[in-house]
Amino acid sequence: xxxxxxxxxxxxxxxxxxxxxxxxxxxxxxxxxxxxxxxxxxxxxxxxxxxxxxxxxxxxxxxxxxxxxxxxxxxxxxxxxxxxxxxxxxxxxxxxxxxxxxxxxxxxxxxxxxxxxxxxxxxxxxxxxxxxxxxxxxxxxxxxxxxxxxxxxxxxxxxxxxxxxxxxxxxxxxxxxxxxxxxxxxxxxxxxxxxxxxxxxxxxxxxxxxxxxxxxxxxxxxxxxxxxxxxxxxxxxxxxxxxxxxxxxxxxxxxx
Amino acid sequence: xxxxxxxxxxxxxxxxxxxxxxxxxxxxxxxxxxxxxxxxxxxxxxxxxxxxxxxxxxxxxxxxxxxxxxxxxxxxxxxxxxxxxxxxxxxxxxxxxxxxxxxxxxxxxxxxxxxxxxxxxxxxxxxxxxxxxxxxxxxxxxxxxxxxxxxxxxxxxxxxxxxxxxxxxxxxxxxxxxxxxxxxxxxxxxxxxxxxxxxxxxxxxxxxxxxxxxxxxxxxxxxxxxxxxxxxxxxxxxxxxxxxxxxxxxxxxxxxxxxxxxxxxxxxxxxxxxxxxxxxxxxxxxxxxxxxxxxxxxxxxxxxxxxxxxxxxxxxxxxxxxxxxxxxxxxxxxxxxxxxxxxxxxxxxxxxxxxxxxxxxxxxxxxxxxxx
Numbered sequence: 001x002x003x004x005x006x007x008x009x010x011x012x013x014x015x016x017x018x019x020x021x022x023x024x025x026x027x028x029x030x031x032x033x034x035x036x037x038x039x040x041x042x043x044x045x046x047x048x049x050x051x052x053x054x055x056x057x058x059x060x061x062x063x064x065x066x067x068x069x070x071x072x073x074x075x076x077x078x079x080x081x082x083x084x085x086x087x088x089x090x091x092x093x094x095x096x097x098x099x100x101x102x103x104x105x106x107x108x109x110x111x112x113x114x115x116x117x118x119x120x121x122x123x124x125x126x127x128x129x130x131x132x133x134x135x136x137x138x139x140x141x142x143x144x145x146x147x148x149x150x151x152x153x154x155x156x157x158x159x160x161x162x163x164x165x166x167x168x169x170x171x172x173x174x175x176x177x178x179x180x181x182x183x184x185x186x187x188x189x190x191x192x193x194x195x196x197x198x199x200x201x202x203x204x205x206x207x208x209x210x211x212x213x214x215x216x217x218x219x220x221x222x223x224x225x226x227x228x229x230x231x232x233x234x235x236x237x238x239x240x241x242x243x244x245x246x247x248x249x250x251x252x253x254x255x256x
Numbered sequence: 257x258x259x260x261x262x263x264x265x266x267x268x269x270x271x272x273x274x275x276x277x278x279x280x281x282x283x284x285x286x287x288x289x290x291x292x293x294x295x296x297x298x299x300x301x302x303x304x305x306x307x308x309x310x311x312x313x314x315x316x317x318x319x320x321x322x323x324x325x326x327x328x329x330x331x332x333x334x335x336x337x338x339x340x341x342x343x344x345x346x347x348x349x350x351x352x353x354x355x356x357x358x359x360x361x362x363x364x365x366x367x368x369x370x371x372x373x374x375x376x377x378x379x380x381x382x383x384x385x386x387x388x389x390x391x392x393x394x395x396x397x398x399x400x401x402x403x404x405x406x407x408x409x410x411x412x413x414x415x416x417x418x419x420x421x422x423x424x425x426x427x428x429x430x431x432x433x434x435x436x437x438x439x440x441x442x443x444x445x446x447x448x449x450x451x452x453x454x455x456x457x458x459x460x461x462x463x464x465x466x467x468x469x470x471x472x473x474x475x476x477x478x479x480x481x482x483x484x485x486x487x488x489x490x491x492x493x494x495x496x497x498x499x500x501x502x503x504x505x506x507x508x509x510x511x512x513x514x515x516x517x518x519x520x521x522x523x524x525x526x527x528x529x530x531x532x533x534x535x536x537x538x539x540x541x542x543x544x545x546x547x548x549x550x551x552x553x554x555x556x557x558x559x560x561x562x563x564x565x566x567x568x569x570x571x572x573x574x575x576x577x578x579x580x581x582x583x584x585x586x587x588x589x590x591x592x593x594x595x596x597x598x599x600x601x602x603x604x605x606x607x608x609x610x611x612x613x614x615x616x617x618x619x620x621x622x623x624x625x626x627x628x
Binding site: 045046047048049051052058061065066067068069070071072075078079080081082083085086087090107108110111115 | 278279281305307309310311313314315317318319320321322323324325327329343344347351452453454455456457460461462463464465466
């Protein structure tokens with residue numbers, strides 16, 4: 001047993017004791033932990049209802065110690081809208097990947113943001129469909145090889161990546177919209193702070209909040225975990241610049 | 257409550273409000289738009305939730321989310337919109353939560369038109385969404401019945417944790433009739449032991465339609481099957497007209513049933529012993545009463561506003577013991593009582609169809625009518 005005064009790292013209360021099913025080196029686990037820590041720090045665990053996506057995080061409800069529902073592919077923002085509208089005092093968040101949010105669920109996410117739904121969206125951008133084995137996603141980089149762009153994404157026939165944080169930040173209903181990355185400890189700390197800000201935005205009723213997180217997918221990228229982190233830093237951050245895309249005037253006043 | 261003049265769609269909306277509707281999510285589509293418009297005024301004035309969604313996909317998934325919290329929630333649409341909702345319907349069914357969906361049916365397939373139709377019978381009763389799932393489907397034939405069935409739909413949905421659909425054709429949605437509204441029921445949030453409404457002072461809950469382990473999905477499907485047996489045993493509803501001494505029987509639901517009743521009354525005035533069975537629950541389907549009737553009448557005539565969909569269910573119940581004839585109008589055309597009376601005369605004269613499938617004979621007979 002570790003003496004309490006020596007304990008520096010433990011399972012946050014926002015987590016159940018279920019081990020995750022994520023691949024070694026995948027940053028889903030990091031993103032999950034940041035959310036769980038934030039809910040614990042803000043004393044939100046009993047009030048929170050999560051909405052899981054379809055994709056690698058389809059079993060997210062097994063890991064968070066809050067009420068959870070499981071949405072059809074892409075529809076999490078619509079389900080979250082339904083929950084929040086009838087239970088405005090609850091904290092409602094969705095956790096969605098890039099296929100879920102930026103492809104099949106584009107309609108739902110854009111309109112939830114435009115309506116200023118008072119929900120929080122954690123958006124995992126790992127540039128491919130992880131769950132189904134690494135197909136091209138709307139966020140796949142030009143030239144990037146996937147199982148459905150085997151010669152590399154050809155922008156002439158397969159189009160260009162979609163920058164969601166930038167797009168959504170143009171909508172007036174959005175209170176907080178930023179992009180962060182999970183590729184090193186410094187960026188993980190910045191991501192944690194952004195997740196906190198997103199939930200603070202919701203707690204105060206200041207509109208739609210979204211944190212896009214650049215993430216790794218070592219298995220489908222065919223890389224070691226370390227090489228995958230390097231890929232995020234060197235290839236993804238130029239295509240998906242980190243930054244604050246919208247911080248509403250009232251949100252900017254929040255002190256944490 | 258005194259009778260007032262109500263338009264079908266608005267009556268449905270107000271009846272739902274009085275039954276305790278806490279949230280409505282919808283999308284405009286003719287001929288059901290008045291439900292959305294009415295509730296866009298009514299729900300906010302009562303402090304209840306109303307969202308005009310970005311699409312029917314959005315609407316049904318908002319219903320799904322709100323239904324997970326255990327409140328009374330509904331959406332409404334018309335045929336093409338309901339097709340888009342089939343994804344959500346399957347998920348709601350698989351999650352075993354209550355929700356109500358109204359389909360004010362219009363002519364199809366495809367974009368079709370905005371005239372009254374019953375062409376979504378099979379979609380509502382036999383499937384539409386993927387997977388094995390039962391659903392309750394109610395089919396009103398008048399504004400009053402639509403009001404009564406809306407109230408019932410929420411009770412049934414909650415009792416059986418099941419999708420309840422109310423299907424009516426555009427004419428019931430659009431016409432005005434005197435009708436009596438129920439009293440306004442206060443909103444009482446029930447503390448269902450499955451609702452994901454925040455784990456305050458209790459263990460957390462999960463609502464999902466996933467059973468990644470096939471044997472577990474099989475268990476879930478058997479649970480749904482068992483519940484469906486209860487629905488079949490307890491919730492079959494139909495209305496009988498002149499059946500006691502009937503020598504043959506018309507089966508028709510909704511407006512087709514109502515038109516047929518006019519024809520039956522006219523035939524009775526001529527001394528023809530014909531009756532009418534009008535299913536009110538088309539799912540669960542009233543197989544038993546048709547089975548009983550098949551033992552004592554000479555023939556059936558199924559009337560529908562489609563190409564013959566409920567016809568298959570009637571034939572299943574009759575099991576070949578007596579002829580089952582068909583008469584329908586489709587594509588948004590509503591039959592006149594005279595047309596059904598003509599069919600009654602034909603059958604009373606013993607001129608029955610010769611084809612194995614009476615729908616073939618019907619199409620042949622219609623050749624002179626279907627012109628443009």
